[in-house]
Amino acid sequence: MTPQTIAFVYAHPDDETFLSAALIRELADAGHKPVLLLATKGDAGKKNGAFGHLSNEELAAVREREMDKAAAILGLAATRYLGYPDGQSNKADEAEFIQRIVDFLQRHQPSVVVTFPEDGGNFHPDHMMISKMATAAVLSGRCPSVRKLYYVFSTSLADRGLTASVSIDTESRWPMKAEALRAHESQILAIQRYFGDLEAFPENRRYESFVLAWERGVLWPPARPERSVLDGLDKLDG
Numbered sequence: 001m002t003p004q005t006i007a008f009v010y011a012h013p014d015d016e017t018f019l020s021a022a023l024i025r026e027l028a029d030a031g032h033k034p035v036l037l038l039a040t041k042g043d044a045g046k047k048n049g050a051f052g053h054l055s056n057e058e059l060a061a062v063r064e065r066e067m068d069k070a071a072a073i074l075g076l077a078a079t080r081y082l083g084y085p086d087g088q089s090n091k092a093d094e095a096e097f098i099q100r101i102v103d104f105l106q107r108h109q110p111s112v113v114v115t116f117p118e119d120g121g122n123f124h125p126d127h128m129m130i131s132k133m134a135t136a137a138v139l140s141g142r143c144p145s146v147r148k149l150y151y152v153f154s155t156s157l158a159d160r161g162l163t164a165s166v167s168i169d170t171e172s173r174w175p176m177k178a179e180a181l182r183a184h185e186s187q188i189l190a191i192q193r194y195f196g197d198l199e200a201f202p203e204n205r206r207y208e209s210f211v212l213a214w215e216r217g218v219l220w221p222p223a224r225p226e227r228s229v230l231d232g233l234d235k236l237d238g
């Protein structure tokens with residue numbers, strides 16, 4: 001298969017590692033080009049211990065450096081920020097927000113976009129906003145390179161009777177994922193709350209799961225299990 005670009009569109013530095021470290025690394029190892037767009041720099045994130053005295057601007061700079069480190073571990077080919085205020089991206093002008101995502105997608109020409117589901121996974125307003133904006137960008141018809149849109153699988157999708165299309169078993173890549181999580185040092189307490197102490201493989205966080213939400217103009221195409229988010233991309237349109 002010719003190398004593909006896959007765009008991950010999330011809200012905060014660390015969302016990409018929490019939800020899709022193994023998928024990103026797997027794509028990079030197979031010669032594809034994963035790229036990341038983040039709505040915010042995470043400047044209102046909880047400030048743990050040594051980071052407690054930082055202003056929002058200082059925390060943004062710290063989190064950008066942490067993200068650079070994680071990006072190298074994950075094999076991301078590019079990381080860009082829209083720079084909306086953390087926790088308040090849902091107050092931004094929607095038309096402009098969508099256009100800025102369109103601009104990113106036009107620049108990188110991805111065939112696949114991965115973002116949050118409508119509920120943001122955890123009802124975080126920034127997660128819900130980027131889901132809505134990224135979906136609108138893909139569905140706008142202004143990003144013709146995009147063939148498939150995936151949502152991170154969440155319990156509210158399961159409640160709607162949906163099942164994951166692609167599930168990645170993270171066990172073999174856990175040392176890499178743990179290293180990328182550790183790179184987001186200022187967020188380590190939240191990370192440990194979710195994954196445990198990172199020394200032991202977290203059985204309850206074993207899978208990274210994604211559901212195909214849109215494909216070539218069709219919203220919620222009939223469910224089918226897939227081996228990879230790249231399945232079917234060699235098929236011609238029409």
Ligand SMILES: [Zn+2]
Pocket residue numbers: 011012015124127
């Ligand atoms: Zn987040």
